[in-house]
Amino acid sequence: MEQTNEINEVIEIPVAERRFVNGRNLKFKKKIILLSPLLILFFYFLGLSFKNNLKVNTSKISDSDPRILGHLPYEESLKEELVFIEPHIWVHKDMAQTLLRMRQDAMNEGVNIVFLSGYRSIKLQEEIFYSLKSVRNQNALERARVSAPPGYSEHSTGFAIDFGDGNYRETDFEVEFENTDAFRWLKMNAAKYHFKLSFNKNNKYIDYEPWHWRYEGSIEALKIFETANREFSNANK
Numbered sequence: 001m002e003q004t005n006e007i008n009e010v011i012e013i014p015v016a017e018r019r020f021v022n023g024r025n026l027k028f029k030k031k032i033i034l035l036s037p038l039l040i041l042f043f044y045f046l047g048l049s050f051k052n053n054l055k056v057n058t059s060k061i062s063d064s065d066p067r068i069l070g071h072l073p074y075e076e077s078l079k080e081e082l083v084f085i086e087p088h089i090w091v092h093k094d095m096a097q098t099l100l101r102m103r104q105d106a107m108n109e110g111v112n113i114v115f116l117s118g119y120r121s122i123k124l125q126e127e128i129f130y131s132l133k134s135v136r137n138q139n140a141l142e143r144a145r146v147s148a149p150p151g152y153s154e155h156s157t158g159f160a161i162d163f164g165d166g167n168y169r170e171t172d173f174e175v176e177f178e179n180t181d182a183f184r185w186l187k188m189n190a191a192k193y194h195f196k197l198s199f200n201k202n203n204k205y206i207d208y209e210p211w212h213w214r215y216e217g218s219i220e221a222l223k224i225f226e227t228a229n230r231e232f233s234n235a236n237k
């Protein structure tokens with residue numbers, strides 16, 4: 001019996017202690033109730049700043065760079081918008097007349113401009129990109145400095161054209177094209193016909209291509225190249 005009493009006494013102690021704890025809990029609860037407006041405000045601002053952080057993150061995702069290996073995406077021109085101007089050369093109908101007039105005007109001044117490549121389908125661009133990559137034993141990044149990946153070429157729009165000099169065919173698709181009469185003439189006159197060099201020496205992603213020009217003489221063309229122009233003007237600020 002004595003043993004049981006001892007056990008009962010032992011049990012009573014934690015009960016007393018529990019009452020004491022409950023008393024403290026009550027005080028704590030009172031404090032919480034008094035402080036609750038402050039706590040609500042605290043969590044409100046915490047939530048607000050978290051929400052703002054989320055907003056910053058999502059806007060970063062939506063503004064993410066659309067480029068692949070430095071090239072902007074371009075859609076393929078519709079077949080009915082393309083016109084044939086000579087064997088292997090199709091261009092957008094909006095630029096065909098101006099392009100031919102420009103070549104004729106250069107010819108009248110003794111400069112022999114030739115067309116090397118106009119519209120290229122995404123399928124053809126794919127063949128060029130992947131076949132040249134393997135022929136030249138280049139990886140995609142190296143190849144992208146000199147050729148656009150399929151779906152990312154200005155040539156697919158029908159508004160891009162590669163020029164050569166008929167008297168210096170060895171400079172076709174070479175940086176040395178910049179030393180020809182054709183290039184000098186284009187540099188002096190192409191803007192009058194709304195042609196613009198696409199990849200100049202300041203482009204940080206793509207190698208300088210003195211032969212590759214794009215037409216910006218129609219609203220449709222301007223819309224297509226708006227991102228490229230905006231990025232370039234930002235880069236030069």
Ligand SMILES: [Zn+2]
Binds near residue numbers: 117161212213
């Ligand atoms: Zn080109």
